[in-house]
Amino acid sequence: MSEHTDDRERDVVLELRDLHVEYPLDEGLVRAVRGASYKVYRDETLALVGESGCGKSQSSYAAIGLIQPPGRTRGQILFHDDRDNGGEPIDLLSFERNSRQMRSIRGGRIAMVFQEPMTALSPVHRIGQQIDEVLRLHTDLDKEARFTRACELLAQVGIPDAEQRYRQYSFEFSGGMRQRIMIAIALACRPAMLFADEPTTGLDVTIQAQILDLIADLQKQTKMAVVLITHDLAVVAENADRVAVMYLGRIVELADVKTIYLSPRHPYTIALMRSVIGSPLADDGRLATIRGTVPGPLEDVPGCPFHPRCEKAIPGVCNVRMPAFRPIDDKTTVACHLYGDGDGE
Ligand SMILES: Nc1ncnc2c1ncn2[C@@H]1O[C@H](COP(=O)(O)OP(=O)(O)O)[C@@H](O)[C@H]1O
Ligand SMILES: [Mg+2]
Numbered sequence: 001m002s003e004h005t006d007d008r009e010r011d012v013v014l015e016l017r018d019l020h021v022e023y024p025l026d027e028g029l030v031r032a033v034r035g036a037s038y039k040v041y042r043d044e045t046l047a048l049v050g051e052s053g054c055g056k057s058q059s060s061y062a063a064i065g066l067i068q069p070p071g072r073t074r075g076q077i078l079f080h081d082d083r084d085n086g087g088e089p090i091d092l093l094s095f096e097r098n099s100r101q102m103r104s105i106r107g108g109r110i111a112m113v114f115q116e117p118m119t120a121l122s123p124v125h126r127i128g129q130q131i132d133e134v135l136r137l138h139t140d141l142d143k144e145a146r147f148t149r150a151c152e153l154l155a156q157v158g159i160p161d162a163e164q165r166y167r168q169y170s171f172e173f174s175g176g177m178r179q180r181i182m183i184a185i186a187l188a189c190r191p192a193m194l195f196a197d198e199p200t201t202g203l204d205v206t207i208q209a210q211i212l213d214l215i216a217d218l219q220k221q222t223k224m225a226v227v228l229i230t231h232d233l234a235v236v237a238e239n240a241d242r243v244a245v246m247y248l249g250r251i252v253e254l255a256d257v258k259t260i261y262l263s264p265r266h267p268y269t270i271a272l273m274r275s276v277i278g279s280p281l282a283d284d285g286r287l288a289t290i291r292g293t294v295p296g297p298l299e300d301v302p303g304c305p306f307h308p309r310c311e312k313a314i315p316g317v318c319n320v321r322m323p324a325f326r327p328i329d330d331k332t333t334v335a336c337h338l339y340g341d342g343d344g345e
Helices: 003-010 056-063 100-105 127-138 143-156 175-187 205-222 233-239 257-262 267-274
Strands: 012-025 028-041 045-049 072-079 110-113 193-197 225-229 242-247 250-256
Touching: 003 012, 012 056, 012 225, 028 056, 028 225, 045 056, 045 233, 056 072, 056 193, 056 225, 100 127, 110 175, 127 143, 127 175, 143 175, 175 205, 193 205, 205 225, 205 233, 225 233, 233 257, 242 257, 242 267, 250 257, 250 267, 257 267
Parallel strands: 028 250, 045 225, 045 242, 110 193, 193 225
Antiparallel strands: 012 028, 012 072, 242 250
16 A cells, blocks of 8 residues: 555545445335445545435434434444544444444534434424533533533524524524524534535525535534535535445445546446536536436345446346446446456345
């Protein structure tokens, strides 16, 4: 390994290794995540993209112990937090969902901004109390210091009259303001790792840009690693350093944002890019749709899971063998038989 790579490896904050999330249901086994692997580094934003249902949320919930029974996980989620454990990574999947360790990490060192702030915020507690609760759980601050910090946080996320707003309830805020409060709660303890799961879906474009700028500003200050989950590829272009494309529970392509836009390799990524307005791959503004649909979570597709929808599928290969996820040059890692004969499962 080169010196450069070693330096980079020191900055890994979170690493998924062959993560599986499954739900044994009466109808069969739902395989929500089917062997996802990625690393995310300090001070970077990794965008996780892919059609709805491909496991973006579930793979992130696993890291903060939010997979509810009968759901179960396999693989490893290694968290490198130099504040604990003498620099050794800890495997988050080794903790029980509601163990003391998981509760101390969730909302503290690893935080999440959810898609729907209305369900994530309590309707019966004042906003201030909800921020106070996080600070009480994760810091040694006394009551007065917590109040000061909560007001600072509200101001920091752009909520004016913080002391007055502290005493209000979530229904008294607009959608954009609620999302700001969620961010204040998520960032209250200066997490090393932030998952932002569709943080701006449903907000209008101006507010969307403000929220994403806010996350970027806070990232600049704290150097946190961010996993940004979004189906909006315009948001990705503006905000991500690297992009991981998910399909049916796996990462199928991973590269820096420029490479993903200018030379996507996986036929699925190419199809996604063709559907983006302004992409060099879109034909004259005519937006392509990807043929077919994502297989259901109970379905088991032999070979490459994308082959039934793939224009370039090689008969006898793609419908038979799963391609390995491997680097094909110094920029792109991809799981596709078109780029050589990496044997998969
Ligand atoms: N509690 C659950 N029980 C059974 N299946 C689930 C549950 N939660 C999610 N799934 C399934 O897991 C798959 C991945 O879901 P999700 O991670 O939410 O996708 P995404 O965030 O990419 O839209 C979907 O097929 C979904 O139906
Ligand atoms: Mg989701």
